[in-house]
Amino acid sequence: MRLPSPHPERPPRVLVIGDLMLDRYLWGSCDRVSPEAPVQVVKVERETHSLGGAGNVASNLRSLGAQVSLLALVGADAETTPLPTLLQAWGVSTDGLVRDASRPTTVKTRVLAAHHQLLRFDMERTEPCSEAQAEAIVAALQLRAADTDVVVLSDYGKGLLTPALTRELIARCKRAGLPVLVDPKGRDYTHYRGATLVTPNRKEAAAATGLDLSSDAGITAAGRKLLAELELSACLITLSEDGMALFEASGEQRLATQAREVFDVTGAGDTVIAAVAMGLGSGLSLRDACDFANRAAGVVVGKLGAATVTLEEIARAAGPHTRSESKLRTQGGLRDEVARLRAAGRKVVFTNGCFDILHAGHVQYLEQAAALGDVLVVGLNSDDSVRRLKGPKRPINPELDRARLLAALSSVSYVTSFSDDTPLALITSLLPDVLVKGGDYRPDEIVGAAEVRARGGEVKVLPFVEGRSTTRIIARAAEDES
Numbered sequence: 001m002r003l004p005s006p007h008p009e010r011p012p013r014v015l016v017i018g019d020l021m022l023d024r025y026l027w028g029s030c031d032r033v034s035p036e037a038p039v040q041v042v043k044v045e046r047e048t049h050s051l052g053g054a055g056n057v058a059s060n061l062r063s064l065g066a067q068v069s070l071l072a073l074v075g076a077d078a079e080t081t082p083l084p085t086l087l088q089a090w091g092v093s094t095d096g097l098v099r100d101a102s103r104p105t106t107v108k109t110r111v112l113a114a115h116h117q118l119l120r121f122d123m124e125r126t127e128p129c130s131e132a133q134a135e136a137i138v139a140a141l142q143l144r145a146a147d148t149d150v151v152v153l154s155d156y157g158k159g160l161l162t163p164a165l166t167r168e169l170i171a172r173c174k175r176a177g178l179p180v181l182v183d184p185k186g187r188d189y190t191h192y193r194g195a196t197l198v199t200p201n202r203k204e205a206a207a208a209t210g211l212d213l214s215s216d217a218g219i220t221a222a223g224r225k226l227l228a229e230l231e232l233s234a235c236l237i238t239l240s241e242d243g244m245a246l247f248e249a250s251g252e253q254r255l256a257t258q259a260r261e262v263f264d265v266t267g268a269g270d271t272v273i274a275a276v277a278m279g280l281g282s283g284l285s286l287r288d289a290c291d292f293a294n295r296a297a298g299v300v301v302g303k304l305g306a307a308t309v310t311l312e313e314i315a316r317a318a319g320p321h322t323r324s325e326s327k328l329r330t331q332g333g334l335r336d337e338v339a340r341l342r343a344a345g346r347k348v349v350f351t352n353g354c355f356d357i358l359h360a361g362h363v364q365y366l367e368q369a370a371a372l373g374d375v376l377v378v379g380l381n382s383d384d385s386v387r388r389l390k391g392p393k394r395p396i397n398p399e400l401d402r403a404r405l406l407a408a409l410s411s412v413s414y415v416t417s418f419s420d421d422t423p424l425a426l427i428t429s430l431l432p433d434v435l436v437k438g439g440d441y442r443p444d445e446i447v448g449a450a451e452v453r454a455r456g457g458e459v460k461v462l463p464f465v466e467g468r469s470t471t472r473i474i475a476r477a478a479e480d481e482s
Contacts, residue, residue: 053156200235350379
């Protein structure tokens with residue numbers, strides 16, 4: 001498998017146009033029935049938010065390393081929702097949002113108890129956008145075309161991508177030489193004619209073609225029909241547990257599913273089209289980009305909700321790995337993962353250390369740190385950093401061994417290393433919700449405390465376990481040898 005390899009100073013530039021939504025999650029417990037009606041009563045314990053629709057496509061692209069612009073229609077109430085904050089957290093500008101005072105911002109609220117969805121209710125209006133709003137979107141496309149590599153149309157049928165506007169956008173992209181990828185909606189696909197690629201799922205392709213896709217022959221017939229009638233360069237039909245089917249003029253290619261475990265298929269289509277766009281923008285062929293998207297989908301369906309994936313996760317999924325190895329991250333990859341987790345409402349805890357010889361005191365300390373939030377990130381001193389701090393005979397265990405031992409602990413979510421004498425740069429990059437240090441420090445003495453507090457985070461000091469230390473273990477071993 002070929003992975004996109006974007007140059008850090010020139011990542012793929014993708015313009016996403018479509019229906020932006022806010023996904024709202026109410027998490028709670030359910031242990032009784034209402035006395036008012038035969039319905040369950042959910043005691044709401046926390047609320048989280050994430051980007052939905054075209055926003056989920058944009059966050060997937062950012063997670064993969066693309067530069068993203070977003071054009072979307074929102075209500076006049078958008079500023080009072082978490083949408084601007086979520087977009088900014090992902091590094092997506094809000095300059096391309098067209099506001100409509102006559103409609104609310106689309107919000108999908110899901111009520112969950114024990115990780116099971118009990119109910120969903122939607123706040124939305126889906127009438128077509130006005131002619132003036134459509135003209136604003138076209139003008140914004142024209143303005144951004146010269147700085148764009150790929151355009152994605154994310155159609156959720158919420159009123160922005162009307163047939164007339166969609167046809168105009170595709171025509172403008174073709175004249176500008178830009179590939180345009182469409183995640184389609186509805187039964188009538190004629191307004192997608194001339195696109196580079198459409199990515200319906202099995203049910204959507206069946207509705208659009210009127211064919212039965214329960215057999216291989218039906219899938220082939222549907223793919224060829226869409227390819228020919230819509231004058232597409234390619235059609236990619238996603239088939240859930242059966243993988244994907246890619247149709248081009250040169251023939252058909254089946255891509256077997258890459259999912260190791262399917263936990264939630266919500267938003268998988270967003271991940272697919274984002275990954276194809278990322279691949280094409282990075283110079284991959286269409287077939288390689290679709291293979292990459294297939295593997296990205298295999299990772300994302302193992303996560304809860306409309307999630308994102310990183311290049312590191314896809315690379316690890318492509319080969320054999322252990323659960324503990326999946327926790328080892330580079331600083332860049334971890335920064336993107338922490339941003340996603342925070343956007344999903346997860347509380348991120350950070351601590352750091354050498355952890356040269358892992359012992360019971362370390363284990364207890366890390367368990368206590370993990371209890372302060374949802375995710376525990378451990379910053380690990382590199383071998384050179386340990387030598388500068390502890391002397392030329394340290395560390396006893398090399399960096400990779402220390403990282404793997406930490407990752408094997410159930411309390412630890414992620415491990416990353418840093419080469420500086422202090423973790424200040426790493427802390428500043430991640431900006432955790434809780435910064436934890438062990439020992440007898442005063443909170444204001446802890447490296448990174450000011451930066452974390454400035455963002456509204458907490459700083460905690462946990463006592464070390466008496467009589468447990470790496471230095472003591474090394475000294476005892478030396479005594480035994482003598």
